[in-house]
Amino acid sequence: MTGTPGVLVHADGVLLARAAAAxxxxxxxxxxxxxxMAHVVLTGGRNGNALLRELAASPARDVVDWAHVHVWWGDERFLPSGHPERNETQARAELLDGLALNPEFVHPMPAADGPDGNDPEAAAGRYADELAVAARPETPAERGGVDVPSFDIAMFGVGPDCHVASLFPELPAVHETELTVVAVRGAPKPPPTRITLTFPAIRTAKDVWLLAAGDDKASAVRLGLGGGGPVQVPAAGAYGRRNTLWLLDRSAAAQLPPGLDRFASP
Structure with a gap:
């Protein structure tokens, strides 16, 4: 990991999402x-979607040249295209459909009714190939030697079990050291079949942001910042090449390890 993770604590989940959007x-x-150009990795779930809603509502959102933003996802539920539980579907409804994005720069993970059919391993390989193509203009040093673009921001929600993306404790994906995208079978929360970035892909990001709000996340935050190993505590294995920032509300920050430096926000 590059440096010590930063910790920013907000009063509640609403202010967390609003500040993270800004x-x-x-x-x-x-x-x-x-x-x-910018490359960003979106996350789903309660906190990720709250951030997208704040972006959609922000009067400052048009300071960004959205036509020159590549949008990627950290993971996806392997369900048919347009399924309401897909992160892509939710992101489009919350934000993306209202932006002047270049459709060629929006990179959803393949769906279960896509060109690979119901084969998540082939779909994961397809997404890895798409990342590798986008990485080619950059030098290996710029992207950390991994065949993915150097993400400017990669955002991930932290689950109560310490999972990030679809990297769940002890499952095979947390052991992956070479592939950038893998299929996940037997996930402990539905649906059981998913596609996810691996740690090597996540760690190419310049900035990694970990989002957590609510008292159900307090234990996971404590473990993630307490020096745990990424196999048992995947959130501890998600970090950026330049910065790693934990964006929390007070409830999620209730069990922070003693002596950890933090910045408080009203």
Whole structure:
């Protein structure tokens, strides 16, 4: 990991989502000013969708040149296209359909009724190939030697069991050291079949943000920041090449390890 993770604590989940949305806009504008393009990884779930709603409502959202943003996902439920439980479906409804995005720069993970049919391993390989194509303009050093673009921001919700993306404790995906995208079978929460980025792909990101709100996340936050190993505590294995930031509300921060530096927000 590069440096010590930052911890930013907000009063509640609403303020967390609002502040994270503002931070997201600033980070994307900075990336576009530097390179003309930004690559972002979206997350689903309660906190991820709350952030997308705040982005949609923000009067500042149009400071971003959305036509020059590549949108990726950290994981996906392997369900038919348009299924309401897919992260893509929810993200489109909350934000993406209202933006002037270049459709070629929106990269949903394959669906169960896609070109690979009901074969999540083939679908994972297809997404890995798409990432590798997008990575080609960058040098290996710029992308950490991994065949994915150097994400400017990769966001992940933290589950009560410490999972991030669809990297669940002890499942085979948390042991992957070479592949960038894998299929997950037997996930402990439905649906059991998913597709996910692996740790090597996540760690190419310049900035990794971990989102957690609610008292049901407090134990996971404590474990994730307490030095646990990524096999048992996947949230501990998600970190960025430049910055890693835990964005929390007070309930999720209730069990932070003693002595951990944090920044409090009203």
């Amino acid at each position: 931070r997201f806009l600033t980070r994307v504008v900075d990336a576009q000013a530097a390179r003309g």
